[in-house]
Amino acid sequence: MKTLIPLILLLAAGLGYATYQFWAPPPGSWTAAEAALIRSMSLSALPPLPADPSNRVADDPLAAELGHQLFFDERLSSTGTVSCATCHQPEHYFTDQLPLAVGKSLGPRHTPGLVGLSHSPWFYWDGRKDSQWAQALAPLEAAHEHDFSRSELASLISSDAGLTALYEKVFGALPEVPMNTAPATPDGDADKIAAWQALDAEQQQAINQIYANAGKALAAYQRKLQPGRSRFDDYADALDDSVDTRTNDSLTDTEIAGLALFIGKADCVSCHNGPLLSNHEFHNTGVLAVDGQLPPMGRYEGVRMARQDSFNCLGPYSDAKPEQCLELRFALDSNELVGAHKTPTLRNVSETAPYMHGGQIATMAEVIQHYNEAPVSMLSHNEAKPLGLRAAELRQLEAFMHSLTAPLATAPRWLQAPASAQGEQALE
């Protein structure tokens, strides 16, 4: 009999440990504050799309049509094979399933999704752009993305009758630009810069105007890309009437337990808050640098780039009055921003792997484990703290992430190449 005692103790300890790791029932009811916090994350609480005073055509339907055409047009690249949709693929919530973007060649950053992005005041992982139209310009000229140039873009719009007509309906008469010159831009390699410097000031101005307007049309199109209602939203809205956690069957018990962790012990809601589950701000969460890259300075450098950008809110191509450029004026410039990257939305997150600014983390389970451990940051400090989540809780949190997926609240025609362009091609 005595020999059995250690065995019984071992079994009891094993059972105890298993219970600790794997038994985590959801709460029975929410506090009023928790219910309010959950409702604040529902799409029902999403404010109207914020105006962009720097883009007077942001909500112009014809500008969105022009942007739609440009977004899917592979002629906007040196190889004739790269469009915005090469990386921002509609069928993957405008991401590409790759760790690092591949345009003309491999890039240094993970392709961010575009869904709901027009609610954000800053763009790029490091916030180097202060408007969606200014953002849309840079990839066109980046050597690893479209490798195009503003002079070629101006030539293309001027030489394509369909694009010219649409452009002139939106922006008025197309300025005259030198046609089919060598690729010219002030932001390219030595040859492109030399070609740019060979143009006179008036030509440069005309090309820049067309370039900026193309960005404004692309932004008008991207404002159409909005998230649709998920099971989570149905659950959150039902909390109007009850704080019982099982008030409706939109979420499973496991997902409800995950939600409780999301707003509680795991504290995801500190940054992933509001209806888009993003505060649109910048945080250092101790993610390792991409293999072969130095740890990036993040927003610390991004805010400087935004200030110096000639296409920012205060620049000559912005439609805003200087006093309307509040984000730029009150932008923080602080050591706190070293290594900080933008909080992405968690809408549709289970469909947009891999994760982080460099696609460093392959799966959702690993992302949650990353936050559970909160490793020391390579640069500056990790704002997140270790969470001490148990095995069952890690799974619950992951289950909750799946409840945030839904088809977009965007008409299907915007999610494919424009029919008119396809029609024209078919006629040829």
Place this chain on the structure above:
Amino acid sequence: MKKPSPRRFAVVLNLLFLLLSSTPPAVAAEPLQAELANGWTIELRSQLQPLVINRLHSWQLILRDSNGQPLNGASIEVTGGMPDHDHGLPTAPLVSATAEDGIYLLQGMRFHMPGYWQLRAVVEKDGFSDEVVFDLQL
């Protein structure tokens, strides 16, 4: 000569989470008030009502002397942060004077997380300087 010891007033803004509301956590943002070491008072009023996270907004600041008279010409600096998260405000707000006596405008405020925040106001005028701290639960 006896110097008044610096006094710090922590004024807790009481929150009212409206239980039966379909809107985001609706905060009844009552004015924050504090008294400075020399008996002056400063009041902070959010111009965003209800006070919600993730929105750039302004506050009105009202500075009065110990007799309740408005005070012009002060230099006021407001900073803030979340002590539990070890970070500051996500923006760099600025205070400017307005045309109205004793009223200043604090622009460029944004809170980007729910939870416990602190705001610090440093008031300087005619060689006098003091700092007051406000607690804010969002």
